[in-house]
Amino acid sequence: MALLPVAEAQQLLFAATKPIDHIETVAIAEAGGRVLAAPLMARLTQPPFDASAMDGYAVRAEDVAELGTRLRVIGQSSAGHGYSGTVGPGEAVRIFTGAPVPEGATVVLLQEDAEKTDDGHIVNRFAPAAGRHIRPRGQDFRDGETVLEPGTILDAGALMVAAAMNHAELPVYRRPLVAVIATGDELVRPGDMPGPDQIIASSTYAVGHLVRAAGGDVLDLGLVADKADHIQAAVNRALDAGADIIVTLGGASVGDHDLVQSSLKHMGMVLDFWRIAMRPGKPLMVGALGPVRVLGLPGNPVSTMVCSYLFLEPLLAILGHRPLPNRMAMARTDVALAANDHRQDYLRAVLSTGSDLTRSVRPHSQQDSSQMKIFARSDCLIVRPPHAPAAAAGDEVPVLLLRQPAF
Ligand SMILES: Nc1nc2c(c(=O)[nH]1)N[C@H]1C(S)=C(S)[C@@H](COP(=O)(O)OP(=O)(O)OC[C@H]3O[C@@H](n4cnc5c(N)ncnc54)[C@H](O)[C@@H]3O)O[C@H]1N2
Numbered sequence: 256m257a258l259l260p261v262a263e264a265q266q267l268l269f270a271a272t273k274p275i276d277h278i279e280t281v282a283i284a285e286a287g288g289r290v291l292a293a294p295l296m297a298r299l300t301q302p303p304f305d306a307s308a309m310d311g312y313a314v315r316a317e318d319v320a321e322l323g324t325r326l327r328v329i330g331q332s333s334a335g336h337g338y339s340g341t342v343g344p345g346e347a348v349r350i351f352t353g354a355p356v357p358e359g360a361t362v363v364l365l366q367e368d369a370e371k372t373d374d375g376h377i378v379n380r381f382a383p384a385a386g387r388h389i390r391p392r393g394q395d396f397r398d399g400e401t402v403l404e405p406g407t408i409l410d411a412g413a414l415m416v417a418a419a420m421n422h423a424e425l426p427v428y429r430r431p432l433v434a435v436i437a438t439g440d441e442l443v444r445p446g447d448m449p450g451p452d453q454i455i456a457s458s459t460y461a462v463g464h465l466v467r468a469a470g471g472d473v474l475d476l477g478l479v480a481d482k483a484d485h486i487q488a489a490v491n492r493a494l495d496a497g498a499d500i501i502v503t504l505g506g507a508s509v510g511d512h513d514l515v516q517s518s519l520k521h522m523g524m525v526l527d528f529w530r531i532a533m534r535p536g537k538p539l540m541v542g543a544l545g546p547v548r549v550l551g552l553p554g555n556p557v558s559t560m561v562c563s564y565l566f567l568e569p570l571l572a573i574l575g576h577r578p579l580p581n582r583m584a585m586a587r588t589d590v591a592l593a594a595n596d597h598r599q600d601y602l603r604a605v606l607s608t609g610s611d612l613t614r615s616v617r618p619h620s621q622q623d624s625s626q627m628k629i630f631a632r633s634d635c636l637i638v639r640p641p642h643a644p645a646a647a648a649g650d651e652v653p654v655l656l657l658r659q660p661a662f
């Protein structure tokens with residue numbers, strides 16, 4: 256079977272994926288990072304009254320048109336405690352930022368522009384125009400106004416305005432649930448003592464972190480032996496838990512102990528595709544068990560992660576009503592790169608900024624897909640498309656950012 260190009264595989268997967276339409280209500284304190292599922296209207300008007308933007312004196316603009324006018328201070332208005340009377344001719348009310356502007360006043364004279372006298376008066380040293388330093392009622396938003404649209408990611412700004420609009424709870428889309436099943440007789444948990452032929456299961460945690468960062472929930476179904484009935488039992492647990500995506504780690508290739516695909520097919524999985532023209536990550540398998548998406552990620556940890564960035568992260572974005580992540584950028588390669596074969600290559604690499612302030616990239620000299628240390632020390636993956644010609648040092652090449660550069 257010919258290997259499927261990466262872009263084609265992505266298109267097949269993304270086109271077949273519908274966003275989750277289930278909506279839940281969460282307390283605003285818990286809503287950070289979630290995706291709003293309904294239009295959010297203001298339940299009140301903000302500011303609810305004409306409010307002072309400065310500390311000073313609320314006066315009638317015509318009374319301060321001339322410099323040096325004496326005005327009698329008749330009371331005060333502070334935030335939370337307005338002045339109930341009216342400002343008449345020749346009068347002023349001491350006012351503070353955020354306080355209601357009293358009846359009759361049309362301008363706030365800054366306290367820096369007012370000179371206090373000993374007998375409870377002020378004298379203006381400036382002649383502000385009417386309306387100065389007054390925030391009119393409803394300047395921010397009005398009762399009934401739709402301020403946030405569905406699909407808004409509830410970041411700091413969105414949470415702030417949602418709270419100000421008097422929403423204690425917010426409707427959000429349910430987060431996609433990803434069940435993670437690590438397969439392999441050789442695996443033990445971090446902290447356990449591996450036997451002579453065993454290694455630590457590490458990619459569960461890398462995938463789990465990626466899922467959470469992409470707005471999903473993780474159900475860690477643990478380590479499963481290379482036995483069809485064990486794999487099927489874990490898959491059944493994932494289905495019972497209502498997983499949207501089942502991710503299997505390892506056992507995706509062609510060896511005698513690579514049982515993931517056959518085990519799932521026995522359970523009715525429809526195979527969408529298997530084996531992609533990419534390096535690392537070739538054995539990636541994608542299928543569906545009814546409405547549940549199955550991603551069979553290859554076991555080599557770097558292959559697992561490259562497939563996760565290319566397939567799992569965008570899949571989570573679509574399910575979760577989030578914009579597709581765009582990790583692509585350009586950088587100059589520090590070294591010459593060989594011509595590529597038919598598989599799209601993802602080279603682990605380090606970014607830096609040169610003295611000419613352009614971004615440059617240097618691939619690690621070792622690129623084996625089992626090397627976790629190298630991957631952990633990489634900022635990006637240099638993308639070498641199929642049959643890319645050799646690149647000279649200094650040529651611009653596409654990179655997939657693994658983290659946002661700090662520069
Ligand atoms: N004859 C062939 N052999 C292989 C092919 C092939 O096309 N023909 N493909 C190779 C490629 S490419 C990859 S990638 C690997 C992936 O194979 P599997 O998905 O079947 O992975 P495993 O054999 O189960 O494991 C590979 C490697 O990764 C370690 N591993 C597995 N799970 C974890 C985990 N959760 N955490 C850390 N490490 C894990 C496992 O111990 C193995 O060392 O197949 C090639 N073979």
Ligand code: MOO
Pocket residue numbers: 533534535536537538553555558624625
């Ligand atoms: O994905 Mo495999 O890691 O190409 O060796």
